Amino acid sequence: MKEFNYLRADTLSEALEMLEEFQGNVKVLAAGTDLVVRLKGDMVKEENILDISRIKELKGIFTENGIIHILPLTTHTEILEYPDMKTAAQILYDACKSVGSPQIRNRGTLGGNVANASPAGDTIPALFVQEAKLKLKSKSGERVISVEDFFTGPGRTVLKPDELLVDIYFPAMSDDEVGFFKKLGQRNALAISVVSVAAKLKKSTEPNKFDKAFVAFGSVAPTVIRGNRVENALMDSVVDSREKIRYIAQLAWREVSPISDVRASLKYRQDMSINLLYEGLLELYKNGWNRRS
Amino acid sequence: MGEYKYIGKSVPRVDAAEKATGHIKYMSDLSFPNMLWGKIVRSKYPHAKILKIDTSKAEALPGVVAVVTWKDVPGLNGFGIVVPDQPVLCEDKVRYIGDAVAAVAAETKEIAEKAANLVEVEYEPLPLVDDPIKAISEDAPKVHEGGNVHLHTKIVRGDVEKAFEEADLIVEHTYYTGRQEHAFLETESGVAKLEEDGTLSVYAGSQYPQRDQMQLSRCLALNPRKIHVVSYPVGGAFGGKDELTIQPILGLLALKTKRPVKIVLSREESIISYWKRHPMIMKYKTGVKKDGTLVANKVEIYADTGAYASLGGPVLNLAVEHACGPYKLDNVYIDGYCVYTNNGVAGAFRGFGVPQVTFAMETQMDIIAEKLGIDPIELRKKNALRRGDVSPIGNKLTTSVGTVAVLEGVKETDLWKNKDKIEKVDKERPWIKRGFGFALTYQGTGLGIGLPDYGGAVLRFREDGGFIVGVGIVDYGQGTGTSYAQIVAEAMKCPVNKVSVILGDTDLTADSGPTSASRGVYTGGRAAIIASKRMMKILKEKAAELLSVSPEDLEAEGGYFYVKNQPDVSISYDKIAMEFLKTSGHLPQTEGYFLMPIADIKIKDAFGLPHHIFAYSGHLALVEVNTLTGQTKVLEGAEVVDGGIVVNRQGFEAQVEGGYVMGMGYGLMEDVKIEKGIFKTVNFSTYIIPTVKDAPKRIQTVPVHDPEETGPYQAKGIAETVMVATAPAITNAIHSATGIRIFKIPATSELIYNLLKE
Numbered sequence A: 001m002k003e004f005n006y007l008r009a010d011t012l013s014e015a016l017e018m019l020e021e022f023q024g025n026v027k028v029l030a031a032g033t034d035l036v037v038r039l040k041g042d043m044v045k046e047e048n049i050l051d052i053s054r055i056k057e058l059k060g061i062f063t064e065n066g067i068i069h070i071l072p073l074t075t076h077t078e079i080l081e082y083p084d085m086k087t088a089a090q091i092l093y094d095a096c097k098s099v100g101s102p103q104i105r106n107r108g109t110l111g112g113n114v115a116n117a118s119p120a121g122d123t124i125p126a127l128f129v130q131e132a133k134l135k136l137k138s139k140s141g142e143r144v145i146s147v148e149d150f151f152t153g154p155g156r157t158v159l160k161p162d163e164l165l166v167d168i169y170f171p172a173m174s175d176d177e178v179g180f181f182k183k184l185g186q187r188n189a190l191a192i193s194v195v196s197v198a199a200k201l202k203k204s205t206e207p208n209k210f211d212k213a214f215v216a217f218g219s220v221a222p223t224v225i226r227g228n229r230v231e232n233a234l235m236d237s238v239v240d241s242r243e244k245i246r247y248i249a250q251l252a253w254r255e256v257s258p259i260s261d262v263r264a265s266l267k268y269r270q271d272m273s274i275n276l277l278y279e280g281l282l283e284l285y286k287n288g289w290n291r292r293s
Numbered sequence B: 001m002g003e004y005k006y007i008g009k010s011v012p013r014v015d016a017a018e019k020a021t022g023h024i025k026y027m028s029d030l031s032f033p034n035m036l037w038g039k040i041v042r043s044k045y046p047h048a049k050i051l052k053i054d055t056s057k058a059e060a061l062p063g064v065v066a067v068v069t070w071k072d073v074p075g076l077n078g079f080g081i082v083v084p085d086q087p088v089l090c091e092d093k094v095r096y097i098g099d100a101v102a103a104v105a106a107e108t109k110e111i112a113e114k115a116a117n118l119v120e121v122e123y124e125p126l127p128l129v130d131d132p133i134k135a136i137s138e139d140a141p142k143v144h145e146g147g148n149v150h151l152h153t154k155i156v157r158g159d160v161e162k163a164f165e166e167a168d169l170i171v172e173h174t175y176y177t178g179r180q181e182h183a184f185l186e187t188e189s190g191v192a193k194l195e196e197d198g199t200l201s202v203y204a205g206s207q208y209p210q211r212d213q214m215q216l217s218r219c220l221a222l223n224p225r226k227i228h229v230v231s232y233p234v235g236g237a238f239g240g241k242d243e244l245t246i247q248p249i250l251g252l253l254a255l256k257t258k259r260p261v262k263i264v265l266s267r268e269e270s271i272i273s274y275w276k277r278h279p280m281i282m283k284y285k286t287g288v289k290k291d292g293t294l295v296a297n298k299v300e301i302y303a304d305t306g307a308y309a310s311l312g313g314p315v316l317n318l319a320v321e322h323a324c325g326p327y328k329l330d331n332v333y334i335d336g337y338c339v340y341t342n343n344g345v346a347g348a349f350r351g352f353g354v355p356q357v358t359f360a361m362e363t364q365m366d367i368i369a370e371k372l373g374i375d376p377i378e379l380r381k382k383n384a385l386r387r388g389d390v391s392p393i394g395n396k397l398t399t400s401v402g403t404v405a406v407l408e409g410v411k412e413t414d415l416w417k418n419k420d421k422i423e424k425v426d427k428e429r430p431w432i433k434r435g436f437g438f439a440l441t442y443q444g445t446g447l448g449i450g451l452p453d454y455g456g457a458v459l460r461f462r463e464d465g466g467f468i469v470g471v472g473i474v475d476y477g478q479g480t481g482t483s484y485a486q487i488v489a490e491a492m493k494c495p496v497n498k499v500s501v502i503l504g505d506t507d508l509t510a511d512s513g514p515t516s517a518s519r520g521v522y523t524g525g526r527a528a529i530i531a532s533k534r535m536m537k538i539l540k541e542k543a544a545e546l547l548s549v550s551p552e553d554l555e556a557e558g559g560y561f562y563v564k565n566q567p568d569v570s571i572s573y574d575k576i577a578m579e580f581l582k583t584s585g586h587l588p589q590t591e592g593y594f595l596m597p598i599a600d601i602k603i604k605d606a607f608g609l610p611h612h613i614f615a616y617s618g619h620l621a622l623v624e625v626n627t628l629t630g631q632t633k634v635l636e637g638a639e640v641v642d643g644g645i646v647v648n649r650q651g652f653e654a655q656v657e658g659g660y661v662m663g664m665g666y667g668l669m670e671d672v673k674i675e676k677g678i679f680k681t682v683n684f685s686t687y688i689i690p691t692v693k694d695a696p697k698r699i700q701t702v703p704v705h706d707p708e709e710t711g712p713y714q715a716k717g718i719a720e721t722v723m724v725a726t727a728p729a730i731t732n733a734i735h736s737a738t739g740i741r742i743f744k745i746p747a748t749s750e751l752i753y754n755l756l757k758e
């Protein structure tokens, strides 16, 4: 493993200052559960490491006007332990619960999971369907983008060299919204997703109908992706039978473009995109489109 | 069993506190003044000629103290328990991607790594041998000059072809098993150090210090008495540290630099470089009568041993011996090949060839039971070997045979009793299916005929009236050390906490053979009893002298000798110890050696066969299969085990639970993938082993036994059998849940899903 210069910022403005100064020759370190693996494998070209883990301004959760803000250094465990998260952000909650193991959840941060930009990052499909926005900040200014616009490829994002992810926020789920996060790994803990699916449905006043539908898939394309065809089908149909759900789920086949690797084949990933979506929708349907208690 | 005070009880492990608190120092924790770090340069190709090795750039790097190649090996440039065909450092050819070509010792780990990258090796790639069946053909490229078949073992009894004609049902299938990694917590690690008197100390966790000493002596051309091997404590082994690993290279570097040298392998290097469970391809044809009587079994076995022999031959032979399961069969044809390839290296692993054939045979039995409509337990009972029967390979079973005890015990497990109440299809989620499965197995205890098999123990009397027992066997997690403490406590009539145990040290312990083959408690335990009897005689005589009575009048209990019928006249062991010191200046020491009993016949052309003593076990599984994804969850497991009398109840439970989960990993997820000689799963991100979230919520453990008089307090051994039949119990359960048959393990979610889809 090669050697690095280690820098630490204690405040946000210090961090932004340093980012500007090092002009891209610096890698941000949050908890390091992704980054250290890459450092060990000599996969990081930057020569400087900027540790942001002690910046208090980047840690915490708060709600403002029905919008839940999760600051990037918040750990998965902190999200799971935050009051009401299970109802107000059920899909993200389930995603965080599926991450790694207690040790990884105690350290790993939401910001790190997002900024790492892995197609298998488990919170990302959940943030997609929870309609999350990301605030990116540099010394010279800040901008807000939709989470969907953040990723450009595996491990690649629109973050500029001098920008930091400083806030992740999304509307709290209302009572007429239901959803799920489902993950298929090679085992039940410490597993990288072979396929993951998240969905959120806003129920219409008519039975088995939806005003809005959000569906996202992980590990089946170069980035996490939205499933627009599936969403349209969910919004345009009366979803009132197992057969119909099966039919809609099969549209997933048109959304995904997986590859084969040592964990699973392309074909299996394709089929699992369909079947996980099917299973998730079916479970909700069987529960009268109500959240499970 | 009521007569025993310590045997059969739950005794906390003697090493529990130091392990739980982290105080124990494993070899990878050792550090000596002036110590260097070693790094091994490994092959870049799975099969290639070496044209040139240039170490000059590495040697020139500041901080590098020595670089060694084959030229520096003073003795035989080869090691291997059976045939020393593996070079310490390759000279003209590499045969797998982990083959060692050179090694570096440097002031820091980082410099050593950098220097290793500077060693320039020129290769000329050779054609790859990666299919064990193709490798057998005459025109296949050769891994070794002598040909690719390392061992061919064929056993024929009766006339299978005639018996097949008489059979009412013939079941014929081909089975495949995966390449399992031991996945011990501590990778191959250690330190070698040249002492002032010229002795080479080698601290490296392993399973047989005296054999390491012998092999090192041969490679290093050093008097074995000048090599001190310390192989305990070790952070897990499971067979993967039976053969030498890094020790000869550590020794070379220490001899050359005259400074202590340490190597700690990364997980990736560990997985690529050393032993795995042999993948096997097994063709089975089994003939059976309508009433369930087995009449013939024809089996072909191809074991992929990788680049070097190590224990591949004996592993094949155990597979051959156990290929028919613990059943009566008079017409057998078993043809086994152990084949060299460029697929890494395979060697010893808990079960030693038996898990593979058990998966095949117990699937055959499940198919037969289903096709003939016979209860799986009754089918097995009908065919089960019993004491006095002749085994499928032709030896008479004169020792304990626990088949019937196990099968009866199975009926008493909660899983069996409730198996008809299983909700086969989940009401809420009908795509979830449940099923129950069973498998039976047995496992030879000890090394088998033709191999010297003995136990040795040294017993020292302590000043405080306690004892130190020294056995060459290593406790790498099984709890053998605690069993020895219990055995000595029982024999010496003193509390367990008065017995300390020394293991795995060529200076301090008696040679007790390898820690393998489920033989630790049996052989070391018997030797400890013999040493204890001698010690008891000495102490009793001394006590009698001090109490002015005759030794026959004395009885020992709780660390005291009492005069029979006069309980107030007594003397404590520590007083006796003081007397010894006063009168002679030293404390008595005894030794015990025990020769393992052997079978009645030797099997022609099958080295090590047959075994004489066997452990038996029945494995049960309740599984749940998600038919949408193929995911399988083992909801509950159970094992009924005849390993003789249980020495330590909690140790027994831990072994069974651990064995079950290891067998589950073997059945459902574990496989080191090698493509074109290159490893694809080199760490725990891609080589998947079960976590606590994958383990069943409960594993019921039921000991049963058919008395084995030759064992220490009638114990046999359980370490292997407890993992061997778990995989087929689970795959049989998957069949009962879904109707699909599994002929290949690991049965990953993807494999199950694809079978369901067909």
Ligand SMILES: Cc1cc2nc3c(=O)[nH]c(=O)nc-3n(C[C@H](O)[C@H](O)[C@H](O)COP(=O)(O)OP(=O)(O)OC[C@H]3O[C@@H](n4cnc5c(N)ncnc54)[C@H](O)[C@@H]3O)c2cc1C
Residues within 6 Å of the ligand: A027, A028, A029, A030, A031, A032, A033, A034, A035, A036, A037, A072, A098, A099, A100, A101, A104, A107, A108, A109, A110, A111, A112, A113, A114, A115, A116, A120, A121, A122, A123, A159, A163, A164, A165, A166, A190, A191, A192, A193
């Ligand atoms: C054993 C193990 C199991 C795991 N299991 C899972 C799993 O099941 N699911 C899953 O999704 N992940 C898993 N991970 C990956 C990892 O733990 C998570 O992605 C975690 O949330 C990363 O957070 P971190 O704080 O450790 O990120 P770091 O490793 O510190 O950073 C990750 C990346 O994000 C960048 N970064 C971090 N914060 C910011 C910021 N505020 N602004 C800009 N860039 C930033 C870093 O530069 C780096 O490129 C696992 C990791 C390990 C080691």
